[in-house]
Amino acid sequence: MPTELTVRDHASLFALMVVARPVTNRELRELAGLEITAAVRRRVNEDAERIVTRKPGAVNTHQLTSAGRTWCESALVAGRPDGAKFPAGVLYAVLDNVGQYLARSGTKFGEFFQPDVEDWIRAVYTELTVRRKPGSWVRLSALRPWLENLPRGAVDAELDRMIEQPDVQLMGELNQRTLSDEDRRAALDIGGEPRHLLRIGPA
Secondary structure, eight states, X not given: OOOOOOHHHHHHHHHHHHHOSOBOHHHHHHHHXXXXXXXXXXXXXXXXXXXXXXXXXXXOEEEEOHHHHHHHHHHTTSOOOTTOOTTHHHHHXXXXXXXXXXXXXXXXXXXXSOOOHHXXXXXXXXXXXXXXXXXXXXXXXXXXXXXXXXXXXXXXXXXXXXXXXXXXXXXXXXXXXXXXXXXXXXXXXXXXXXXXXEEESOO
């Protein structure tokens, strides 16, 4: 018999539901005050894989699978679990209202919970520079593997839009001899000029 999920397990699944994209534990701690531990993964995946963990860079990312999304969609209208008290009871009450709204409006689960592409790019940049000087340059070839769930065109369009913001810069590598084939493939063409490097933060 599958292990009964705890309130912490529920909260972990709901946090991934809201983010709607791969996310690191560092970001989850900042966003929701929790992290996906090995124990949480073991319990929620015991009878069906609801959380998938991958390692696109130096750290793991966690994301709901289709089974995880199905669980969350059902849990939204399942009501408060027996024994769930304050403050968890408030969470379930809010989620129940969200679930009822989706049902009444005919809004699909995947339409309501969608990732914010700019937030995703900024989160990946932060992860890649967490041990570096603020405002460091990051190669697009290092950024793109973290965003492989998105169509390249969507990433390129968002990067093109973001460079209009004062804290975002895209630059071509001045020393072309240092570029790898991967760097060249990852480049974003803007006005006929390939850009290989991204910086977010003060100049």
